[in-house]
Amino acid sequence: MKKIILFLLLVTSVTPSISQNYFPNNESVQNKNQNFTALINAKIYVTPRQVIEKGTLLIQNGKVISTGKDIVIPKNSIIVNLEGKTIYPSFIDMYTNFGVEKPRSSGPMARGALYDTKKSGYYWNEHLRAEVNAFDSFKYDETKAEEFLKAGFGVVVTHVPDGIARGTGTLIALNNFAKGGRLIAPKITNHFGFTRSAISGQSYPSSLMGMMALLRQMYHDMDWYKKGNSDTKDVSLEAMIENQKLVQLFSTEDKLNSLRASKIAKEFGITYVMKGSGNEFERIEEIKNTNSKFIIPINFPEAYDVSDPNQANQMELKDFRFWNQAPSNLKVLADNGITFALTTENIKKMDQFKTNLLKAIQYGFDTTKALEALTTVPASILGKSNEIGSLNNGSQANFIITSGDYFDKKTVLHENWVQGNRYVVNDMNSQDIRGNYDLVIDNETYKWKISGEIGSPKSDLTKADAKKMNSKITIANEWMSAVIKPADSLSTNFIRLSSYLNKTTNLNGKAIFSDGKEVSWKATKTADFKAEADSKKETKINPVQPVTYPNVAFGNLQKPTVQNMLFKNATVWTNEKEGILQSADVLIKNGKIAAVGKNLSDPTATVINAEGKHLTAGIIDEHSHIAISKGVNEGGHNSSAEVTIQDVVNSEDPNIYRDLAGGVTVSQLLHGSANPIGGRSAIVKWKWGMSPDEMLYKNQPKFIKFALGENVKQSNWGNVNPTRFPQTRMGVEQVFTDYFQRAKEYDLAWKSYNSSKKGKAPRVDLDLQTIAEILNKDRFISCHSYVQSEILMLMNVAEKFNFRVNTYTHILEGYKVADKMKDHGVGASTFSDWWAYKFEVNDAIPFNGPIMHNKGIVVAYNSDDAEMSRRLNQEAAKAVKYGNVSEEDAWKFVTLNPAKLLHIDDKVGSIKVGKDADVVLWNTNPLSIYAKAEKTIIEGVVYFDIQKDEEQRKAIVKERTTLIGQLLEEKNKGMITQEPKKAERTEYHCDSMEY
Known part of the structure; x- marks a missing residue:
């Protein structure tokens, strides 16, 4: 008898993870078995807010029959006594690539890349893969499923995480015992993201702004195709149309990208569920205003090993701070009423999921909200609340059995049932041999x-x-x-x-x-056995550092507000006919310049003693590339007029604060010079701490970047043979001629259709639409230029198509053709004294700006450089040195003149009653190398104050010391740490390219 028992025990020990003590695990038996299973005397969470004490869960054929206290148990029932145990619905992960192989990258995109797709019958851009369906390549992975099951998950959505439009996701039950029936829904979600496809070498888009433009073009094309305007079949667009009714899921991976995706959603009437990144708390007000639902990972960063002070000094405060603040993200989201689900995505080991979740709860995240984020919320977002996410009658029998409260650190997860099939995680009948x-x-x-x-x-x-x-x-x-x-x-x-x-x-x-x-x-x-306190595993709640705006060094604890200010006895550089006023007063009220004169007073204004100091209009940088996210160039095509820098303003860039410290209040953020026709620009006011959209100049004139010279014909693109047209200067001219002619015909086609409304509508082409705005004098060109022959060429092309070039930027040979420029009516935004840094600049001279100025051309000095932009006041002084320009006119080179070039001089660029209160208070003559900006004010809000700056520097040192102390304590407790990483920041220039 003992041998028989031993034999049976040995047989059952072969597959310990799927052992069965009270329920058969043979699939064929289960399929034929019509018995009920009654799990009695358990604490049952039907939903996170509906709890039954000592209840009964009755299931049959993988479904919940009933849940309650006084349930009549059928005679043909297997009864399982779960006294002292707790039952929860199994968890749902909406964002995985479970069972789907992630496409592998073919390596960095070469500059000699593919420009057109070779695929016939599909969309013209291979990074839009709407026709991909996850279930077509899905292969159930029992090993990976076990990881999910042990963590409490019973259902996942899986998709192919590749490309910008990624196709559909599939809803899968993690049923390791069923060969069929795992597929709950073959198509449940439609996925998008801001990444190129790993399997395509197509060069466009190479930037974030290009990806956003491509999405817009796709939605326009989808609508046009849907209305029957196309004569050819497009598999990708048909898939997009078919998938419109699915849950639209956008992987944003950053708080600012969530705002960008929301912008596209609003433009086209789409509702995206955003897969976030965990830093939403840093912009919670804007995140809340998207009205989006989110999927949030909880892959909190490991502590940094800061025992080596040299390594620690390479780290930025924002990284230390994020480590400290990240565990509070879920609480902040919940407190702000944002609906969100949780995902295991990006967690290195699955057992970290519960560890991190419990940490978030220690930081104030409500356990009921946590359970909802794992069950009812994802079920609701997926439209499957009647099947998964709860233990209501008729739902799938997906549930976990625990030794107690799941959110207690010591609670053991015993079993995970999926579709009525039992998976043993930790045998609840295990003998304690400790x-x-x-x-x-x-x-x-x-x-x-x-x-x-x-x-x-x-x-x-x-x-x-x-x-x-x-x-x-x-x-x-x-x-x-x-x-x-x-x-x-x-x-x-x-x-x-x-x-x-x-x-x-x-x-x-x-x-x-x-x-x-x-x-x-x-x-x-x-x-x-006696349990010992394990200090290494105890998670101490570190005091959470307050979030600043932006949440980086020198951020503000509160967003700054408008002040009424009265500057007394200042030297006022008006840039108006009044010239430079001595011992004058300037009243700023409600964000505007209210009065300029002497002996002014206002009881509502804060009086600032400006005696011995100089008050000027804020500096305006006509050509800048700071504060741009993921690419300043979209060089995949020879025209990228469809992209806009307005989409990718990075409000967190510390260069913004540095510009303010240098007296800069307004900048034009320009596309680079990788192609003849670049992208649209963004005119911004540097409102430090505000969102990207709040920085955009209101009702700004429309500008676009054009380029001439070495960059656009790919002269300096390395050893890889460039394949993109044009590759010669005459080819550049032909690009302009061809695109203007096409845009002219495009514009006429739309005007004809709009007047008659007959026939098929023309296809919306965002590229040609933008170029047509130039022809219609509704958009201005700022053109990167150097050589005189090319300067003349573009003016000739413009005059051929009956418009004028607005601004030549750089234009270091402008002095050679100043008379022709004056006749054309074009302005110049140049450098003070840059020359000989590449071949086409060999003839540059420092007298260039003054010579053009003396010819009557509106001349500005720009930076085109993050370092130079914070000392443009000194650049302006060089006009005095090299051209005997008056101090007053030289100052206009960086204030009123760029305002004129940008067509915003009615609001900014001078100190005049009624204009925006964009002013700077200097400690001395602003053209002096000793000049310091003491206050930089935009629309009556102080965005830089030199005294506050000194206080912030001390506060930063103190905060770093506090956080380093917390990090050292983490290491001393034996917690996992990571090596400090040197802060790397990309500074864009005209020729910078992303790949």
Whole structure:
């Protein structure tokens, strides 16, 4: 009889993770079995807000039949007594690539890349892969499924995370026992993201703004195609149309990208569910205003090892701060009423999921909200609340059984049932063998300490001579097995122990040596197990640093507000006919310049003593590339007029603060010069701490960047043979001529259609639409230029198509053709004294600006450089040095003149009643190298104050010290740490390219 029992036990121990004590695990048996299973006496969470004490869960054929306290249990029921246990609905992860192979990148995009797709019948851009369906390539992964099951998940959405339009996601039940029935919905979600496809070498788009433009073009094309205007079949667009009714899921991976995706959604009437990144708390007000639902990862950053001060000094404050603040993200989202689900995405090991979730709860995240984010919320977002996410009648029998409150650190997850099939995580009937033992094997004595968790004990074994042995214990199906070997890793000697756990105090069984020798062994218990406080695992709540706006060094604890200010006795550079006023007063009220004169007063204004100081209009940088996210160039096509810098303003760039410290209040952020026709620009006011959209100049004139010279014909693009047209200067001219002619015909086609409304509508082409705005004098050109022949060429092309070039920027040979420029009516935005940094600049001279100025051309000095932009006041002074320009006119080179070039001089650029209060208070003459901006004010708001700056510097040192202390404490507690990473920041120039 004992041999029979032993045989049966050995058979059941072959597959410990799917063992069954009270329910058959044979699929064929289950399919035929019409019995009920009644799980009784459990605390049951039907939903996170509906809890039954000592209830009964009745299931049959993978479905919930009923849940309650007084349920009549059918006679043909298997009854499972779960007294003291808790049942929750199994969790749902909406964002995975489970069972789907992630496409591998073919490497960095070469500059000699593919410009047109070779795929016939699909959309013209291969990074839009709307026709891809995850279930077509899905292969169930039992090993990966076990990781999810052990973490409490029963259902996942999986998709192919590749490209900008990524196709559909599939809803899968993690049923490791069923060969069929796992597929809940073949198409449940329609996925998007801001990444190129790894499997396409097509060069466009190479920038974030290009990706956003491509999405817009796709939606226009989809609408046009849907209305039957196309004569050819497009598989990709048909898939987009078919998938419109699915859940639209956008992987944004950053708070600012969530705002960008929301902008596209609003333009086209789409509702995106945003897959975020965990930094939403940094812009929570704007995130809330998107009215979007979110999927949030909880992959909190590991602490940095800052024991080496040299390495620590390379880290930026924002990275230390994010480590400190990230665990509060879920609480902040919940407190602001944002609906969100949770995902395991980007977690290195699945067991970190619960660890991080419990950490978030310690930081104030409500447990009911947490359970909702794992069950009812994702089910609702997916439109599957009647099937998954709860234990309501008719739902799938997906639930977990725990030893108690799931959110208690010590709670054990025992089982995870999916579609009525039971998966054992930790056997709830495991015998507690923990304690101290005297172990005897073949007359040799050992001291054996067994600790850890009941279902996964840890072994500590030493010989009589105190020599430590390596040992490992496994428990499954009421059997214990152990492996013992010397601590010397080179030794091949080992002993295998096995014992049937028969609820006795002592342990005994058979030992097998490495040479095959078999003996009996016995372990006599000498002391019971006592839990020890494990300080290494205790998670201390670090005081959370306050969020600033932006959440980086020199950010503001509160967003600054408008002030009424009265500057008294200043030297006022008006830039108007009044010239420079001595000992004058300027009143700023409600964000405007209210009065300029002497002996002014206003009881509502804060009086600022400006005696001995100079008050000027804010500096305006006509040509800048700071504060741009993920690419200043979209060089994949020779025309990228469809892209706009307005989409990618980076409000977190510290260069903004540096510009303010240099007196800059307004900048035009220009596309680079990788192609003849670049992208649309963004005119911004540097409202430090505000959102990107709040920085955009209101009702700004429309500008676009054109370019001439070496960059656009790819002269300096390295050894890779460029393949994009044009590659000569005459080819550049032909590009302009061709595009203007096409835009002219495009504009006429739309005007004809709009007047008659007959026939098929023309296709919306955002590229040609933008160029047509130039022809219609509704958009201005700012053109990157150097050589006189090309300067003349573009003016000739413009006059041929009856418009005028607005601004030549750089234009270092402008002095050669100043008369022609004056006749054309074009302005110049140049450098003070840059020359000879590449071949086409060899003829540049520092007298260039003054010569053009003396010819009557509106001349500005720009930066085109993050470093120069914060000292444009000194650049303006060079006009005095090199051209004997008056100080007053030289100052206009960086204030009123760029305002004129940007067509915003009615609002900014001078100190005049009614204009925006964009002013700077300097400690001395602003053209002096000793000049410092003491206050930089935009629309009556102080965005830089030199005294506050000094206070912030001290506060930053103090905060760094505090955070470094917290990080050192984490390491001392034995927590996992990561090596500090040097802060790398990309500074864009005209020729910078992203790949």
